[in-house]
Amino acid sequence: MKEQRLLSNKLPPETIAWLQRRFSLHLIIWLLCLGCFFVAWNRGLALLYGLTSLCLSLLLISQLMPRLQLRGIGIERSMVGDLTAGNDGELVYRISTEGRRYHLEITDQLPFTGGEQKLFITQCDKTTSLHTTFYCNRRGRFLLDQLTLSSSYPFGIVRHSRQLTTDTLEVLVLPQIVNLNRIPLPVIADANSDGDLNIPQQGGQDEFAAVREYTQGDSLRHVHWRASARQQQLVVKEYERSDRPVLLVTLDCRPAFNQGEGSRSTFEYAISIAASMIHYASREGMQSMLVVENGDWHDTVIPAYTSDLYDLYAFLATLESNGSQSCSDLIEQAAIRFPQANLITGFRLQNDSQLPVLPPYLTHIDIEMDAESFLFPLRNNPTSDHHREGNRLIYPVNALTPLQELFQ
């Protein structure tokens, strides 16, 4: 090892780190200045007094100018569009200054990115807007009201920072929603099928459900001409099949269920799967329900073809794992409360053997989460394929499972 170091002409990293910590450029210039002054004094050389003055000037400007640069600056933030975990977001900083400013560094702690956003502005006139994109990896509601403004103008020798209080910006990051291609269908307990059936296409034996605004791609056969004439715009008929499944999603909100850290936890994955399933069901004309218990009982019914799920997502965005009811209890109670539901989804840790007792005509989508894979993400955690036990369809999920392929 030592030989290798010598051969590669490298200092040990800890030595480099120590040197970097101790010997800043600022200190080196001070040392040069002192050395220069000593020689100037010892030999009485005016030219060296000149060089000493140059060093002092460099240090003085480096100390003063950043402070001056940071005076009289106000920053406002605004988000562009909704933020969804797992996607890029865009933030606009509107910087207003009392005069022209140079070389400003903005460090903004964005908790939903899992780190800080660093921006650098070479020149800033009285008002400057700055767009920045970032990757959003955490759902939730966040309040942004502070950021750090730094400057080392003009020589980059001394950095001066200032904590800036901004107008409070409330940021709501919706849970990650993946585009599922399909979800399992109801199965009969003694059938051989694993529920891998296609959802029947729209039309046919469907019952008229409602009318909605015409969107591109709708068949002209479904236009409700009379209603269109009445409303002075094209509307189409929506059908609801009598045999279409009704999805019920239950979320286990107990702290014990929340294994892992940050955005990589069983609870976050469960929320993401739940939101994605409801999104799919709604898109495919299925009625769906969400049931959670986080101290209080919450249930939400989402009619078929609901396009605006923002409220549901907002609810999920702020959902915390502080419930007390076990998943099996929750499923059983939800099944009683919503008898029309025939496709019941629940989340369970792999080592949790407590299963709900459901009637045979109900299909139980049992999403079994491997807590170990979330707690130790670097471990190799092989996952088994999905399988069926009676009316229970078991889908094992670990931290590496691609969610969009979950039901394929």
Next chain:
Amino acid sequence: MKLTSVKVVYWYSLVSGVATGAVLFAYLGIMAALLGSIVAVGVTHLILVLVGRSEEENSPYLKISEQIAATGIILFLPLIILYGPLLALLIFIGFAHLALLFQTHDYRRLYIGLAVGFTALITGAVESKSGLYLIFFLAYAVTISITLGYAYIEPLSNNRSRWNPLDQLRAASLLIGLAIVIYLAVPRFPAGFLGATPGSDHFYENQEWELEAEQSHGKEDAKNPAESLLQDLADKFDTGGSQGKSEQSSNNRPSDSSFRYRGFEHELDIENPDEHGDRFSNAIIAHVRADRPLYLRARIFDRFDGLRWYSSAQRLDKLQLDRGEVKLKPSGLEQSDSVTEHYEVFVERDLGNYIPAAAVPLKLNFPSTVIAVDAFGQLHAPGALKSGTAYAAESLRIRHKGRTFAETDYVDLPNFRQLPADTDPRIKQLANQVAEPYDTQFAKAIALEQHLRSHYDYDFESIFKSQQHTPLSQFLFETKQGHCEYFASALAIMLRTQGIPSRLVTGFSATNQNPMTGYYDIHALDGHAWVEAYVDDIGWLELEPTAYYDGPAMDNETLSAEQIDSYIERQLRMQEAMGESELTLEAVLSAVWQEAYLLVTWTAAYLKLIFLNTWPWLTGIGAMLLGLWILWPHLVPRWRTIQIKRRLNAIHSETSAEAISCYLQAIDDLLWNAGYRRPVGLTIEQLLDRLDEMEIPLQPEKLSRQFNHINYSDKNVDQNLSNYAQLFDALYALGYSELKKRVHYTRAC
């Protein structure tokens, strides 16, 4: 961070070029500097581009870098022996910088390279004695400021930074401007002179002298060699030497053993010290580094024959140097008012075999194994001093009654009182007339000196017209103008007519301090003659009868504006004395440079003058601005708070709606002042909620009801707004600091 920025590479190359140019200028001159700069810029740029293209881990240039560094280390020792430590260090720095260049993959090494370049600039500044070096300073300041700026912003903006050139210039100007202000304002301390003496290009040897020195060393007694020689000389006079004892000696020529003063021609080829010059070149013949202006004595003459001066001190006593150092006087001479002056002399043009030194020399560091000293204590080198010779000395400057004394020892030689046989009686009459009112020799000597300084003019042309002889009567009573030899001879003779022993001293006036370099420049025209008179048994008083010269000063002054002013004046006068030169390219370039140099010097001088005259004001204003800058964020909001209340009190509202609006505006202003900006669309209820969160005592229901009633009700009823007044007063009573604290606390919650 990997160094990939084109801009940083470009500007760093320029910094390297300027540093290389500066060093080459200090050692080899301007042409080498220009050529070296261009080569350095090209080489640095090329190396950095090549290194930037390679990966640090597998860099093919690592081996080259190591070989260059090893070569530098190997060469360092021989270079120290051959050229001295400074040059060896400089060459080593050059190798180190080149080796580092081949490894400059990241910004860390770039900064190290900049520090190495700066060290080279320091080393060059130690060697350089020319004001032109300042141009390299300026270029360095500009290039380093832009390089540092780009090295800072390029990594932050992924090498796509756009730094306004005007702002680059502004940053560089600020750096230079502030450096000039600091340079002018920072006091200079007397030099420490710790460690090494200046390195000389030449070493002097004389085996005959060394042999003599060894022999005399064996029989050396405690007495000072110069004193022994002087006593011998006095004994010679006593035993009836050729020189008469009487005051009015004959006009006989002195014996052949005397050294005849033949004007400056012998001491220095004043007609043409620069072999490449035209009629006369006022070239710099030496630089002196000292804390005070000095008069460096070369020769002392004691006998005047009416036209020329002669020195009786011809016998030399040889002294061996111990590792280049010799003590000339025993210690313990210091008096309460004396100052030991340490100075260094750098010879730029060939001189005679004397060693110019200020009175009273105590110690000498000279590049030879032996030197000689004459009866008057003057120092002689084993050979004529060549250009490039450097030596250091320590002299005791004795002060008494506000004047400087060359020496305190005295041996009464008849020659110190000797007058030429054909001395014009008018000279004695004039001297009597001037000195009569005074009782002491000291006062008489000063009076005579001042008379010559105030009643006679300096004439450069007389230097060329009357070399080698001094027509005293003509000078004193007819033309009344001449050069230093005339003045000095006249004073010496006038002093002797008053019975005051005197002697003529020739040497160099090192009083012309270059404001740029700090060195005292000795030009050809600074070759000078002055007088020493032994007064009142105190010692040899230095007298400067020529008004053109200021005389050596005792005070430890930093470079004052007046001195700079006088430097320029001297430069202009010297230029004038040199007359018109032929119209050649060299002459034109030289003239342009002179003018530019003078312009810069004038600017520096006046900046300093302004600073000296206004520094209390400037300091006061600076302190005030600083105080204001610090207190501004605390004072202004408090002042605004008071203004808000004053404004509110000044308003007389007609209706309740107007009054409530005024109160709300005032409350808004107080909150805004404390850092809370009310969002647009905030209802009165929400605002009151926020205030409640801030723990401001209020009755939200009443306030909101009253507000809604006044603003949204059809009934125009006057209301008592005491609730709003109380709310405002509560906010106002909290004060700015407390309100700000609450606003922040609420926001944090």
